[in-house]
Amino acid sequence: MAAAALLPEGRRGEIDGLADSKLLTPASRERVYEEVVARALAYAVVVIPADEVDARGLHVCNLAAMRRALASLTTRPEYVLTDGFPVDGLDVPGLAVWKGDRVAACVAAASVLAKVTRDRLMVELDGRYPGYGFAEHKGYITAEHTAALREHGPCAEHRFSYVNVAAVSGRDGRPPRSRRPVVADGHEPMERSGRSGGTVGVALGEQPRPPAPVGEDVVMEGGVR
Template sequence: MTQFAKGATIRRDAGLYGFERALARQGLTPVAGVDEAGRGACAGPLVAAAVVLDRPIPGIADSKLLTEARREKCFDLIMKRATDVSVVIVSAPDCDQMGMHVANISALRRALARLAVRPGYVLTDGFPVDGLGVPGLAVWKGDRVAASIAAASIVAKVTRDRIMVQLHEEYPAYDFATHKGYCTSLHQEKLDEHGPCPEHRRRYVNVRAAMEGAVREQ
């Protein structure tokens, strides 16, 4: 990843589209934002998204700051109005096989590669992602300060939440529709009671402990 474009500056009051406007002034367009959802969950897939915006989309913000209903509305607007959107889904077994960091970096790269529009610059949330093939910048809390990253966070979050609701129908004992596979007290209670299902990530300590407990009880 490179540093931010030389000569480009972001004012503190530039707003959510400040990065995109500054890069456009430098001719570094289109700008793609990439982000993921589910990295910290102990069940379900990891989902990465890449989004290219060419115009403001009302209401978008960090997906974690929006209500579920608002995320769904923003998701629909992004899918209709964004220049390009791509999504990559990494299954729980694949996350176990690769390890979460490798799975995460790989998913972000693949999401960017699947865009039909080749970006001139890439903004990532929090940490740098090498090997993207274009210049880019890791933005601290990027989903709160850069519109394209915020849009990617919404697409990834809504896509993953919908998957977890579907998995709830397949594995109702774990109540995936409520906690979406994250390590909540409710999820841990269900995990300890029933042991892990195929959607649980075996690399996680709490999942391994539940597996061992289920074996001892047999």
């Protein structure tokens, strides 16, 4: 999963409490999410299904999600800042910024969009597949998640290429035949629109070992908007 966010310049683009999504409490993320949606000139969130991750690998899909999020924007950006990973195949200039969600407001906004969307999706999956605790662990490998996998086996939304899922699936990391589509390998081009301008931030929706959340007083300091 990845998101892209293009914030307006000036005071309208200044969002109170905006920060790296991993440093915000769930309540803070939800509040900032609504502000980003209300103020952004353009934004997009893209979800890569589990079968594509199994077929292509996580890193390839992360880059594809970033490209697709950019291609989904209704406003064409002049410049792209990506969180951590350089992304090729774009026809606009860009820069990969290490821990970009901590130094660039547009990247932080994208990280909040992606993280909140992912958490909401996990809550939805918890209702569809009770017993796995998706609403609590949000898909991360925890003792409770591992125990649920051992008890129930993987569900249709698990990634069979992951070590913890493969260990209990009995399929050596291979998804069921119905979950193995042929996926084209290529770059998703940036769609052109009639409007352009600004710097867009792009961030992923999942990161390993997120730090403990902090309170409402965490704000974005400086950075590029």
